[in-house]
Amino acid sequence: MQLTVLGGCGAWPTAAQACSGYVLEHDGFRLLIDPGYATLPRLLEHAAADEIDAVLISHGHPDHCADLNPLLRARALSDDPPPALPVYAAHGALDAVLALDRPGxxxxxxxLHEFPPGDRFDVGPFVSATWLLPHFVPNAGLRLSTEDAVFAFxxxxxxxxxxxRLAEGADLLLSEATYVHQVPAADAPYLLTARLAGQYADQAGAARLMLTHLWPGTDRTPLRTRPPKSSADPSA
Incomplete structure (x- = not known):
């Protein structure tokens, strides 16, 4: 299993980095996860639009799905359009982005394969288990497994x-960490800190933790500091 990171900026892209976007590969199958703002140009540095085998989207915010539109345009408007691309997302999550072009x-x-977060299904060689996790809109935490590896997001x-539970024994936990130490009170039920992501990775026994969805302009130096195990404040 191989992961390529296309971007990890939260909310909007910067000159240096796209928003969330990842390609997970196994046995020649390319799964695009969360094609957010500005990820398509990064994707095309690694693979042609018609070389993506499926798309899996955690939730409907545009920094996680907006570049599905230009990806579909690149496939549909090519001289030799490839077969229809399987796209997996929660019910209604992609209504806005799929309505950007004229009907048809x-x-x-x-x-489009819509699912309720909490469902299990196969995507190519990956066994996908999903969890409904708290966010401003319905969000599916993802656990993708093959015979020899587990990726959690x-x-x-x-x-x-x-x-x-989502990340139990995972080879890699890719966790959102919008803030380093503390989430503003109004957003605390819906976003994580780097500190809490580290605690969850420890609890899960994940082999590695990768942080993503960092607020643009975040100083990343403190993110590499291992949090103290005594910290238990879920908003800290």
Whole structure:
């Protein structure tokens, strides 16, 4: 299993980095996860638009799905359009982005598979288990498994006891960490800190932790400091 990071900026892209976007590969199958703002140009540095085999989206915020539109355009409007792209997302999550073009323009470019977070299904060689995790909109935490590896991704989420379950024994936990030490009170139920992401990774016994969805302009130096195990404040 191989992960390529296309971007990890929260909310909007910067000149240096795209928003959330990841390609997970196994046995020649390329799964695009959360194609947020500005990820398509990064993707095309690694693979052509018609070389993506499926798309899986955690939730419907545009910094996680906006570049699905230009990806589908690149496939639908090519001289030799590839087969319809399987796209997996929670019910209604992609209504806005799929309505950007005139009705029917991209209809043959994708096949939409909607699921309730908490469902389990296969995507190519990956066994996918999902969890409903707290966010401003329905968000599916993702656990993708093959015979020899486990990848876990929180999407965007606030504190939840389900996160260590999602990431139990994972080879890699990719966790949102919008803030380093403290989330503003109004957003505390819906976003994580780097500190809490580290605690969840420890609880899960994940082999590695990668932080993403960092607020643009975040100083990343403190993110590499291991949090003290005594800290238990879910908003800290």
């Amino acid at each position: 323009m991209l209809g043959g470019a994708y096949t 929180t999407g965007d989420t606030g504190p939840s006891p389900d996160i260590p």
